[in-house]
Every structure is written in structure tokens, then in C-alpha cells.
Amino acid sequence: MRLKGVGWFAVRDGELWAITYTAPRLAFFPAGIGAAEAVARSARIKV
Numbered sequence: 001m002r003l004k005g006v007g008w009f010a011v012r013d014g015e016l017w018a019i020t021y022t023a024p025r026l027a028f029f030p031a032g033i034g035a036a037e038a039v040a041r042s043a044r045i046k047v
Helices: 028-042
Strands: 003-012 015-024
Antiparallel strands (some): 003 015
8 A cells, every 4th residue: 555645834933833644645645635735724823
């Protein structure tokens, strides 16, 4: 099984924050990437 993944990263107040999405590349990755991108776009860091 081959996986595919993406990640979104931010540094705020010296801390690294990350969201990653990894899934089997042929079926699950394309099916879930839209939802993963929506979560990454809507994420807010409250420190």
C-alpha cells in the first residue's frame, strides 16, 4: 500500500503547529483531501 500526504504548518510565539493528512493514495486520499483542506483553512491558533 502506498500512502500520500500533505501538511500545513505555522509558527506562532515560537511554537510550531501542524496539521497533517495521510491516506492510501488511490482511493482514500482523493476522497478525503477536500475535508482535510477545509479543516486546515478554518484552523485558528489561540495562544
